[in-house]
Amino acid sequence: MAGPAWAAGCRRLLLSALLLGGAAGLAWAAPPGLDSLPGWAEEDAAAALVPFRATCRELARRDPEAPLGGQPLLAARAGRPAAWALLCAEALALPAGAERAFLERRLEPVPVGTGLLTGYYEPELSGRLTPDAAHPTPLHGLPPAAAEGGLLPDRAAIEAGALDGIAPILVHVDPVEGFFLQIQGSGRVTLPEGGLLRLRYAGKNGHPYRAIGRLLIERGAIAREAISMQAIRAWLAAAPPPAAAALLRENPSYVFFRRDEALRPDEGPPGTLGVPLTPGRSLAVDPAFIPLGAPVWIVTQDPLDGRPIRRLVQAQDTGGAIRGAARGDLFFGWGEEAAARAGLMQAPVTMMVLVPREGAAP
Known part of the structure; x- marks a missing residue:
């Protein structure tokens, strides 16, 4: 369950959104830190940084001002490669063991809302x-x-x-x-x-x-x-x-x-962003609302055993049926277990987009 500080922060942000005209006019209102996110204390920060760094390497190849999408607030805060340049440079040079402190110091959450999470996978078949x-x-x-x-x-x-x-x-x-x-x-x-x-x-x-x-x-x-x-x-x-x-x-x-002769067996297929997808860590989103490349905190439950899924994922893909602010499609990987989870995944999800923290020292 979400902690009281996280819930209070969400209420402040959502109140600002209502006063300023809904999600499109979402205003910044002193959000809580990552340590207030439900389940953050159990997150494997080192594992979360693997797809984040892959995104960083891809963004470094792009025009710094190329649009990545997102509704107005998120587009302004996280909708261009330039918005991630300093943070990515630090992430790529980060020593082992410093991942959690880095994320907490450099990122802050913006609530997107509650919507629907489905799943997809890479089929594995004989031919x-x-x-x-x-x-x-x-x-x-x-x-x-x-x-x-x-x-x-x-x-x-x-x-x-x-x-x-x-x-x-x-x-x-x-x-x-x-x-x-x-x-x-x-x-x-x-x-x-x-x-x-x-x-x-x-x-x-x-x-x-x-x-x-x-x-x-x-x-x-x-x-x-x-x-x-x-x-x-x-x-x-x-x-x-x-x-x-x-x-x-x-x-x-x-x-x-x-x-595709270039992909390694341990890599997923490339998503819309051009980065090989990571099982359990790559998310397809609607770029009209969430910028491609942004980290997203999701709160939902496993379709097989009902255990909570509270995890940092990366918006690295899109899909024709993925439409709406809090609509996502989680990549589960390949093989029978991935197929089973993806086929049954259809659950409510709460999403928070993490954006570079304003005024934070590198």
Whole structure:
């Protein structure tokens, strides 16, 4: 639970927001320090600094005045690489053991509010360079027509062979696994020879995305309160193969991939910021409200065991469904456990964006 000092600080900030016209006019009003954040005493500050430093290295390559997003107060305080330059320089040179004191001295929280946190992950699936009975579905690279702005076929037409000989085939996979790989946008495909193929998003066919979970709810196949990635997978596994294939094809959107040879096996896929995502520490946000690159304190609970999650994460990614001030999508990593948590994650979350503290000495 939040401490009284933290709650009082939030009330002061929110009162200022109401007096000055809501979140867009949020005014600074002596916020509490990081030590008042719920769960801060248990935070692993050294682990939190790993993705923070990765963000710093990326921001150092950018135009100092390039906009990173954020609602007006956050944009003014944390919405440009220049706002982070001095703090990042100190973070990159920081000796081991000094992480907590550094964060407490150099950052202060701005409450964003309470919203919804979901989860995502990097799928890990088996594949074959030539198709077999268990891996019949090709995953395509981007066809030349996409670069030229040409009209591309929908999913059903592509699966029927409309792009054969036009779009390169990267690998063959199970049809359901391939479908969920397209939803996530990147993934790891293990080959029988022991190789690992890292696939990243390359583009789309331009057709609108239609959620098959919503279709199953509308048809009474899954109750609305029971919908999850696991529930959808269970329905697809139990359905006759023609019915499962027909449902997948009702989503006309199709994602193309490209190989990424540069990523290490211990790295996640790069997010919108261009930084490899860190399991449990990278967050997709709406940059209209939260600047990319900003540290964010989240308070929520684990979807499997209900334990509290109170942790410093980095706004390093965005997503088409991530819209709103306190709307986030937490990256859980790769493998079965990450998939289980991401598929069930749908919980209230309280968010605080941490910004450089004004007037603090380096």
